[in-house]
Amino acid sequence: MNDIVRKRPMAEAARITQMLDLALGADRFDRGPVPIEQLVVEYSTNTYPEERVEYVTGAPIDGCVGALVRGEDSPPKWAVLYHQDQSEGRKAYTVAHEMAHWVLHRHMLSDSIYCGVDDVFRGGGIDIEREADVxxxxxLMPFNDFRANLPARERPGFDSLGKMASRYGVSLTAAILRWLEYTEVRALVVVSTDGYANWSKPSKPALRTGAFIRTRSDPFELPSDSIAARAEFNEETRAGIEQPPGTWFGEQVVEMAIRSDRYDREITILHLDDRGPVYQEEELVEDSFDQFFRFGEDRRR
Ligand SMILES: [Zn+2]
Known part of the structure; x- marks a missing residue:
């Protein structure tokens, strides 16, 4: 097989997942997350010893969360660096992202690659950054295991999603994004700072029914009655409150939110009912879309 051929990220991750299932048992996540730091060194050493990743280590890499550093030899050996101040969950994701660059992209790299926060956690970068995130x-979070533990029809709150984050040793945000990929319910996540959304992601059923929020590169202001805008973080708002039509969309939503002091972020989850906006008044839906557009434009001025 020609290694220069671009390997598909999902196929490669599936192949390694299968190998781990065989070696450690399909119930391996009951015993702990993927031992990613050990995996990247052992896997690279067993497959291409001359081009292996020699070590994984924390470092004060300015302005980046991780890096795949190229050595001087020919062919080069490599090292994975992660920013030393990351939480354990973010660190695991960063190391897996750098492992992806080694597995998928090392032959395209004539130099070391340094990855920023947008590249690693949201797939916001160029093609190879998105591939590394996928x-x-x-x-770290194979769908078959995720679905078995959090069924696609279930409506999770922060407790269930937090349990999934612990199961896979990733951040809460990473677990929420993964759940949104396969869930069959209409739901969204909005991540904001001081009531201004940094980014948002809908589930596929939510997107199909027009329930999504445009953030692009500009932050926009959350509705004034939202939990995050009111900074009202308590047990009740963590569990979820009902918000009337017109607050977020032209329909009622269940809104739940928490605040992460560590990252100075609010995480809001919106659950919409299964019927979709078909039964809603069209005018209301349009109003809320206009509203979101306006927020976006205000921020650009
Ligand atoms: Zn990267």
Missing amino acids: FAANL
Whole structure:
């Protein structure tokens, strides 16, 4: 097989997942997350010893969360660096992302690659950054295990999603994004700072019914009655409150939110009912879309 051929991230992650299932048992996540730091060194050493990843280590890499560093030899050996101040969950995701660059992209790299926060956690970067994120999510949180523990029809709150984050040793945000990929319910996540959304992602059923929020590169202001805008974080708002039509969309939503002091972020989850906006008044839906557009434009001025 020609290694220069671009390997598909999902296929490669699936192949390694299968190998781990065989070696450690399909119930391996009951005993702990993917031992990613050990995996990247052992896997690279067993497959291409001359081009292996020699070590994984924390470092004060300015402005980046991770890096795949190229050595001087020919062919080069490599090292994976992660920013030393990351939480354990973010660190695991960063190391998996750098492993992806080694598995998928090392022959395209004539130099070391340094990855920023947008590249690693949201797949916001160029093609190879998105590929590395897809690989990392598939390797650390295989869908078959995720679905078996959080069924596609279930409506989870922060407790259930937090349990999934612990199961896979990833951040809460990473677990929420993964759940949104396969869930059959209409739901969204909005991540904001001081009531201004940094980014948002809908589930596929939510997107199909027009329930999504445009953030692009500009933050927009959350509705003034939202939990995050009111900074009202308590047990009740963590569990979820009902918000009337017109607050977020032209329909009622269940809104739940928490605040992460560590990252100075609010995480809001919106659950919409299964019927979709078919039964809603069209005018209301349009109003809320206009509203979101306006927020976006205000921020650009
Ligand atoms: Zn990267």
